[in-house]
Amino acid sequence: MASTRKSLLNTMMKHRKRLEAVPMRVQFALDPNRFRRFSASAGDILLDYSKNRIDEKAMEALFDIARAADVEGRRKAMWAGKHINVSENRAVMHMALRYQGDRPVKVDGRDVMPEVREVLAHIKLFAGQVRDGTVKGATGESFTDIVNIGIGGSDLGPAMATLALAPYTRPDLRAHYVSNVDGAHLHDTLKGLDPKRTMFIIASKTFTTDETMTNAHSARGWIARALGDAAVRDHFAAVSTNLKACDDFGIRPDRIFGFWDWVGGRYSVWSAIGLPVAIAVGFDNFAAFLKGAYEMDQHFLKTRLDRNLPVIMGMLGVWYRNAWGFATHAVLPYDQRLSRFTAYLQQQDMESNGKSVTLEGKPLAYDSGPVVWGEPGTVGQHSFYQLIHQGTSVIPCDFLIAANPHEHMPPHHDKLVANVLAQSEALMLGKTKDEVVAELKAQGLDKEQIKALTPHKLFPGNRPSNTLMYPKLTPEMLGSLVALYEHKVFVQGVVWDVDSFDQWGVELGKQLAKALLPKVQGTARNEGNDASTKGLLAHYRSLKVSE
Numbered sequence: 001m002a003s004t005r006k007s008l009l010n011t012m013m014k015h016r017k018r019l020e021a022v023p024m025r026v027q028f029a030l031d032p033n034r035f036r037r038f039s040a041s042a043g044d045i046l047l048d049y050s051k052n053r054i055d056e057k058a059m060e061a062l063f064d065i066a067r068a069a070d071v072e073g074r075r076k077a078m079w080a081g082k083h084i085n086v087s088e089n090r091a092v093m094h095m096a097l098r099y100q101g102d103r104p105v106k107v108d109g110r111d112v113m114p115e116v117r118e119v120l121a122h123i124k125l126f127a128g129q130v131r132d133g134t135v136k137g138a139t140g141e142s143f144t145d146i147v148n149i150g151i152g153g154s155d156l157g158p159a160m161a162t163l164a165l166a167p168y169t170r171p172d173l174r175a176h177y178v179s180n181v182d183g184a185h186l187h188d189t190l191k192g193l194d195p196k197r198t199m200f201i202i203a204s205k206t207f208t209t210d211e212t213m214t215n216a217h218s219a220r221g222w223i224a225r226a227l228g229d230a231a232v233r234d235h236f237a238a239v240s241t242n243l244k245a246c247d248d249f250g251i252r253p254d255r256i257f258g259f260w261d262w263v264g265g266r267y268s269v270w271s272a273i274g275l276p277v278a279i280a281v282g283f284d285n286f287a288a289f290l291k292g293a294y295e296m297d298q299h300f301l302k303t304r305l306d307r308n309l310p311v312i313m314g315m316l317g318v319w320y321r322n323a324w325g326f327a328t329h330a331v332l333p334y335d336q337r338l339s340r341f342t343a344y345l346q347q348q349d350m351e352s353n354g355k356s357v358t359l360e361g362k363p364l365a366y367d368s369g370p371v372v373w374g375e376p377g378t379v380g381q382h383s384f385y386q387l388i389h390q391g392t393s394v395i396p397c398d399f400l401i402a403a404n405p406h407e408h409m410p411p412h413h414d415k416l417v418a419n420v421l422a423q424s425e426a427l428m429l430g431k432t433k434d435e436v437v438a439e440l441k442a443q444g445l446d447k448e449q450i451k452a453l454t455p456h457k458l459f460p461g462n463r464p465s466n467t468l469m470y471p472k473l474t475p476e477m478l479g480s481l482v483a484l485y486e487h488k489v490f491v492q493g494v495v496w497d498v499d500s501f502d503q504w505g506v507e508l509g510k511q512l513a514k515a516l517l518p519k520v521q522g523t524a525r526n527e528g529n530d531a532s533t534k535g536l537l538a539h540y541r542s543l544k545v546s547e
């Protein structure tokens with residue numbers, strides 16, 4: 001299996017060789033139809049992938065590789081509820097959470113849709129009651145602040161979505177997100193909040209995650225100190241697959257929202273983990289978010305590979321990782337409200353495909369997932385874009401831009417659009433020596449000055465990017481964009497033959513932190529660790545001011 005994959009990936013090398021000789025700026029000059037030939041749509045989303053180091057032959061080879069890796073078969077297996085998460089022996093069925101049809105969706109022979117709809121109805125009821133003030137705190141006042149306590153998939157998705165959908169929120173009902181075990185996070189969030197009007201949602205698939213449970217207990221203490229122990233039941237809700245642990249924590253049964261082990265943490269924003277989003281933007285907008293994702297599911301399921309956005313983006317990622325050796329991928333939304341989108345994608349992509357063994361547990365003979373990073377434009381332009389344009393590493397970029405803003409503030413949006421277009425154009429074209437020299441001459445510089453400055457002002461160009469353009473960042477659009485990236489990651493995981501749905505890499509740190517805690521607290525002897533860890537522990541204890 002691994003050797004077949006390796007030879008498939010090697011076929012890309014001959015296409016790379018050909019394309020090395022024809023930079024993109026030459027290809028654009030030769031072909032006025034390049035945009036038309038290398039762009040595709042899913043619903044209202046346009047993907048322009050013409051500014052990539054590709055031609056038709058290379059794309060055909062990439063689609064052949066997707067076919068040979070059985071992307072279509074694995075996609076079918078996922079939808080059929082097969083246990084494609086092999087190392088955890090689980091189905092992967094988060095698509096059921098946003099399914100809009102009326103067919104049964106089966107996992108292990110059971111239709112999961114009745115339960116999905118039941119939980120959705122519960123979310124609708126509860127979110128509506130919090131929003132209209134029917135649900136009240138212990139003192140009879142309605143809630144103004146919802147604090148979600150969770151981490152990873154139980155935080156990044158809803159936090160990203162709430163920010164993205166800010167135009168749909170109300171100023172008198174605010175959602176906050178606390179994830180870090182660093183007490184500063186909870187402390188600074190609660191500063192200024194009124195316990196009488198604050199509700200906590202404890203979001204944890206397992207209800208055992210140390211960061212979340214530590215924050216949850218501190219939050220409970222905050223409520224109990226202000227309003228008494230009996231108030232706790234009125235100020236907490238929980239979302240988890242571990243219903244018993246929620247009950248043990250003291251959450252009222254009608255405020256416990258369940259989900260299922262076939263929903264991976266980083267794919268859970270569509271489940272009751274989205275409850276704070278539904279409260280913040282209203283259930284109808286949350287439902288539109290789900291619908292947008294469903295539409296992308298349908299596109300991914302039904303569109304032929306060469307017009308299929310997740311497949312095109314996924315295979316371009318494989319191309320750059322394996323044929324060109326590019327180690328990172330930047331996601332650069334020209335949309336301030338998507339400022340947590342890249343952080344969200346980091347978990348989705350890097351926790352999924354940051355693997356080095358095949359499904360069968362054999363070492364990979366090729367590279368898998370890239371480092372995903374980025375910040376919103378235009379902020380990044382004044383920070384790290386220097387390296388993207390002139391650094392020694394080539395970094396394929398995704399640019400995201402809405403045609404219409406939510407606010408009427410000319411000329412802001414036109415400037416934003418001009419900037420995003422300028423960046424992909426500059427990366428593709430670069431600036432040649434002749435162009436630099438002509439520019440410096442026109443500025444009146446003498447020969448010596450031109451000679452000295454020219455190397456600094458050259459842009460190599462031929463740097464790849466995709467541009468995703470959509471009409472407006474609505475809830476439905478956000479759902480489609482998130483699902484697009486989910487499926488992109490899926491396609492890549494299939495080609496790389498890795499388990500995109502487990503996350504064993506986070507375990508070792510957790511284990512060691514548990515073992516180190518008594519040593520940090522000084523209740524166990526500082527022994528048994530490596531010299532560095534021992535030295536740091538000793539130094540910590542010497543600096544620590546006793547409480």
Ligand code: F6P
Pocket residue numbers: 151152153154203204205206207208209212265266351503506
């Ligand atoms: O970081 C590992 C992880 O298991 C993620 O996959 C998950 O999203 C996160 O921890 C939180 O887990 P839980 O929802 O069980 O608290």
